[in-house]
Amino acid sequence: MIKVSHLTKQFSGSTVVDDISFEVERGEIIGFLGPNGAGKTTTMRMLTGFLHPTRGSVKIAGVNVMENPLEARRHIGYMPESCPLYTDMRVNEYLKFRGQIKEVPRRALKQRIRVVKEQCGLTDVGRRIIGQLSKGYRQRVGLADSLLGDPDLLILDEPTAGLDPNQIREVRELIGRLAERHTLLLSTHILPEVEMACKRVLIIDKGKIVASDSPESLQKRLMGDSLISADIQGDASIIEPFLLSIDGVDKVSTEPQEDGWSRFLIDAAGPDIRSAIFKCAVGGGWKLRELHLESRSLEDLFVAITHGGASAEKKS
Amino acid sequence: MKSFLTLWRREFAALFLSPIAYVMMMFFLLVTGCGFYWLVKENLNLAHSIQGLVVVIWACMLIVIPILTMRSFAEERKNGTLETLLTSPVNDHTVVMAKFTGVLTFFLLMCAPTALYMQILCWIAPGTSAMIDPGALLGGYIMIAWIAAAFVALGILASALTSNQIIAAIITFSLMSILFFGGLFEPHLSKTPLVREIGGYVSSALHLMEASRGVFDTRSLVFYLSTTLFLLFATTKAVSARR
Numbered sequence: 278m279i280k281v282s283h284l285t286k287q288f289s290g291s292t293v294v295d296d297i298s299f300e301v302e303r304g305e306i307i308g309f310l311g312p313n314g315a316g317k318t319t320t321m322r323m324l325t326g327f328l329h330p331t332r333g334s335v336k337i338a339g340v341n342v343m344e345n346p347l348e349a350r351r352h353i354g355y356m357p358e359s360c361p362l363y364t365d366m367r368v369n370e371y372l373k374f375r376g377q378i379k380e381v382p383r384r385a386l387k388q389r390i391r392v393v394k395e396q397c398g399l400t401d402v403g404r405r406i407i408g409q410l411s412k413g414y415r416q417r418v419g420l421a422d423s424l425l426g427d428p429d430l431l432i433l434d435e436p437t438a439g440l441d442p443n444q445i446r447e448v449r450e451l452i453g454r455l456a457e458r459h460t461l462l463l464s465t466h467i468l469p470e471v472e473m474a475c476k477r478v479l480i481i482d483k484g485k486i487v488a489s490d491s492p493e494s495l496q497k498r499l500m501g502d503s504l505i506s507a508d509i510q511g512d513a514s515i516i517e518p519f520l521l522s523i524d525g526v527d528k529v530s531t532e533p534q535e536d537g538w539s540r541f542l543i544d545a546a547g548p549d550i551r552s553a554i555f556k557c558a559v560g561g562g563w564k565l566r567e568l569h570l571e572s573r574s575l576e577d578l579f580v581a582i583t584h585g586g587a588s589a590e591k592k593s
Numbered sequence: 594m595k596s597f598l599t600l601w602r603r604e605f606a607a608l609f610l611s612p613i614a615y616v617m618m619m620f621f622l623l624v625t626g627c628g629f630y631w632l633v634k635e636n637l638n639l640a641h642s643i644q645g646l647v648v649v650i651w652a653c654m655l656i657v658i659p660i661l662t663m664r665s666f667a668e669e670r671k672n673g674t675l676e677t678l679l680t681s682p683v684n685d686h687t688v689v690m691a692k693f694t695g696v697l698t699f700f701l702l703m704c705a706p707t708a709l710y711m712q713i714l715c716w717i718a719p720g721t722s723a724m725i726d727p728g729a730l731l732g733g734y735i736m737i738a739w740i741a742a743a744f745v746a747l748g749i750l751a752s753a754l755t756s757n758q759i760i761a762a763i764i765t766f767s768l769m770s771i772l773f774f775g776g777l778f779e780p781h782l783s784k785t786p787l788v789r790e791i792g793g794y795v796s797s798a799l800h801l802m803e804a805s806r807g808v809f810d811t812r813s814l815v816f817y818l819s820t821t822l823f824l825l826f827a828t829t830k831a832v833s834a835r836r
Contacts, residue, residue, distance in 0.1 A: 322676070327679055358673075362674065364672075377595070
């Protein structure tokens with residue numbers, strides 16, 4: 278569906294997107310992650326043809342975006358960051374205008390507008406002026422607009438930015454429903470969203486793609502070590518060295534609990550060492566009330582990849 | 594063609610959705626109305642008054658056109674709507690043409706009521722209708738349309754070059770002023786004959802005076818047509834270059 282090869286964009290000398298290549302198959306749901314200023318929006322703008330790349334090429338559904346921009350754009354439904362709309366128009370007017378621009382056949386247009394309005398929960402606000410709508414509703418109008426042409430590919434740049442938790446949930450559910458019918462490329466800062474919806478994650482940092490895999494296998498690949506949390510009763514300063522002496526333990530940090538217990542967070546490489554921790558507690562005669570393997574979230578992964586890169590660069 | 598008409602309709606309608614259009618219309622009709630009243634009252638020769646009217650309309654362009662055109666690209670760029678527009682399946686030149694014709698249609702529509710002034714004059718003083726030369730009047734209006742086309746194209750170009758509406762308006766105003774005053778003071782422009790000749794050639798004031806006298810000069814029509822086409826071409830390039 279998308280084929281990006283050696284895509285580079287330079288703005289007055291500085292390289293914002295640096296020689297990235299990736300492919301997206303039809304029906305995939307891709308989470309596009311990266312810190313602010315990493316080049317996500319620029320990449321998305323190049324995919325939609327809004328910006329021309331300095332080097333490299335983008336093919337959407339087999340059509341080169343630079344050589345045949347109009348045909349490529351017919352396959353794309355795009356919602357830019359912050360969802361710009363003509364705030365002086367009414368919702369119905371706006372959707373009609375956008376439908377006409379997107380070459381929805383005149384006869385089908387009314388029906389199409391009705392369908393996208395239903396999909397996006399806009400049925401009751403059709404006659405309202407866009408400028409008077411709440412941010413959540415505007416976001417829905419933007420989504421409805423991107424769906425009008427029934428595109429194969431939906432590119433959504435931070436669709437949940439600036440929304441309250443309820444609105445985020447609504448938009449997320451809507452995106453979940455859309456994912457059944459469209460190929461989806463989604464950039465966001467809300468990582469649980471990606472974890473829930475996306476089959477594959479692309480992480481971009483400083484204009485380069487630093488990771489591209491499913492969230493689970495990324496976790497496995499990049500987080501080979503495990504994090505174990507153990508609640509033990511006793512003097513933390515005595516217990517800590519014992520825990521550190523266990524084979525495979527890299528780091529132990531302590532969080533004192535209010536009831537005299539201490540929570541130890543143990544970073545360990547290699548196999549599961551929970552039984553060794555249990556033995557250690559029994560050996561020392563300390564009470565143990567909780568022992569479990571913390572699951573690493575995509576957030577940890579994101580921080581590890583993007584921050585790790587930053588610190589590595591500083592060191593060099 | 595279909596997307597052009599859709600975009601043109603949006604551009605034209607958008608002007609009516611903002612208060613600026615109504616304020617501009619009121620300003621324009623007030624100035625031209627008062628101007629014409631004064632010209633008729635003070636002038637014995639009606640032909641001079643008609644010439645005077647087209648010059649007043651032209652002078653109003655200096656304020657009206659920069660304000661009408663400043664928003665076309667600059668506002669869309671600032672609000673981000675240019676991104677949704679330029680990622681739709683429409684060509685850059687279709688967008689430019691739609692914006693150009695949208696503003697031009699609005700301006701010409703704004704000029705239309707001034708044609709009624711003659712009717713009102715004939716109604717008040719029935720004897721004057723014989724003194725009006727319809728050819729000269731028509732010539733004056735056609736020349737206004739040509740000049741407006743070139744100036745609107747200039748305004749659209751300025752708007753495509755910046756995301757600040759005020760800067761766009763000032764650029765348009767400045768360039769129009771050069772043509773305005775350059776032409777108006779053509780005899781005092783320079784001692785060099787070449788400069789004076791160029792000044793006379795580009796002077797829209799002189800073109801209007803000639804046209805509203807009934808003189809049909811193809812040189813000025815070619816000048817405005819080629820200027821308009823060149824500026825629209827430059828605008829399309831400016832929009833593409835900022836991609």
